[in-house]
Amino acid sequence: MNKRGYRALIPEADAISLGERLITFIGALLSILAVAAVSNQLIGGAGLPILVASMGASAVLLFAVPHSRFSQPWPFVGGHLVSALIGVGCAQWIPNLFAAAALAVALAIVAMQYLRCLHPPGGAVALTAIIGGPEIQSLGFSYVLAPVILNVMLMLAMALLVNNLAPHRRYPEVAFGRQQADQQQEKELEELNFTENDLSQALRDMDTYIDVSKRDLSAIYELARMYAQQRQIGDQFCRDVMIDDVITVEFGSELEEVWRLLRSKGISGLPVIDRARRVIGILTLTDLLREANVSSHEHLADQLREFLKRTAGFESDKAEVAGQVMSSPVITMHKDEPIATLIPLFTEKNIHHIPIVDEQNKLVGMVTRLSVMKAM
Numbered sequence: 001m002n003k004r005g006y007r008a009l010i011p012e013a014d015a016i017s018l019g020e021r022l023i024t025f026i027g028a029l030l031s032i033l034a035v036a037a038v039s040n041q042l043i044g045g046a047g048l049p050i051l052v053a054s055m056g057a058s059a060v061l062l063f064a065v066p067h068s069r070f071s072q073p074w075p076f077v078g079g080h081l082v083s084a085l086i087g088v089g090c091a092q093w094i095p096n097l098f099a100a101a102a103l104a105v106a107l108a109i110v111a112m113q114y115l116r117c118l119h120p121p122g123g124a125v126a127l128t129a130i131i132g133g134p135e136i137q138s139l140g141f142s143y144v145l146a147p148v149i150l151n152v153m154l155m156l157a158m159a160l161l162v163n164n165l166a167p168h169r170r171y172p173e174v175a176f177g178r179q180q181a182d183q184q185q186e187k188e189l190e191e192l193n194f195t196e197n198d199l200s201q202a203l204r205d206m207d208t209y210i211d212v213s214k215r216d217l218s219a220i221y222e223l224a225r226m227y228a229q230q231r232q233i234g235d236q237f238c239r240d241v242m243i244d245d246v247i248t249v250e251f252g253s254e255l256e257e258v259w260r261l262l263r264s265k266g267i268s269g270l271p272v273i274d275r276a277r278r279v280i281g282i283l284t285l286t287d288l289l290r291e292a293n294v295s296s297h298e299h300l301a302d303q304l305r306e307f308l309k310r311t312a313g314f315e316s317d318k319a320e321v322a323g324q325v326m327s328s329p330v331i332t333m334h335k336d337e338p339i340a341t342l343i344p345l346f347t348e349k350n351i352h353h354i355p356i357v358d359e360q361n362k363l364v365g366m367v368t369r370l371s372v373m374k375a376m
Helices: 003-009 018-046 054-064 073-093 097-114 122-130 140-166 178-191 195-206 214-233 255-263 283-293 302-306 343-348 369-375
Strands: 269-273 279-284 353-357 364-367
Touching: 003 140, 018 054, 018 140, 054 140, 073 097, 073 122, 073 140, 097 122, 097 369, 255 283, 269 353, 269 364, 279 283, 279 353, 343 353, 343 369, 364 369
Parallel strands: none
Antiparallel strands: 269 279, 353 364
């Protein structure tokens, strides 16, 4: 067989770091040890098997691909429960071993699909109930509770512990902030010029089970687009496209002066710096409008003029200096950063200006959406 033939048989290497592989190893090792030890303490003396073989396959999913749809708590718990019940039922009511084994696995798969708890090791649980030998068969439906559910709950506890202690992992995948995550996904999809319905229809048209969420699909697409833009732009950095002569204000700069600079220079944002030229915030026209509580576009100039008037002779709650109105903290970027990394920041954060800093975090320039568009 030639090289091309071998490549067709062997999949491409996964782009996973050594650290991620180490977390997978530690998670699988500790979880099986913990499940075996605790199960042995609870049911070992009763003559029951302390481990279900499917736990090995589940460990692969829970710790190697914790964000997979197959690895989430309901597929993991529900898949084992449903499959175990079906397996025991077939073992008790179908006398032919081969027919019982085949029907148990097939029914378990269909049941998991309908109940939205597809978990591949579930097929092994159903099959074990048929061919596990007299020791398993004698348990009847007790097999579902111990060792199956006992193993499952212990393994789930370890998955929650290990995966949530590891950086860059989240388990369950949508456990917290589901509403915020859905809103973020909708925003990301809109920025990619297609909707959630478009993705759903595309998945239906493919008519096969794809183990990736719509949110992950949009994230993959966005990252790929960023790398494509970086390739098209080439080796251009922030220092190549930034505006060098940046107009700045300080914390104590009066708002009247800020407004005069914005109008006279025809700009919409000013970085706020300290005496060492470190960026401490940014003040935009939007910040002024928000602070002035402008209610409509009618008489906009009059409303702003009234807001910017200083109250003489007594204390006022009205904001008077830049530091009281500026947005802070502010997103900055190092001058040697590729400009392709700025593009998602402009869209995701809905900003128009990014101050550029040097090694001492001092302001050296400003990049705007327009300057990046010109570079592209």
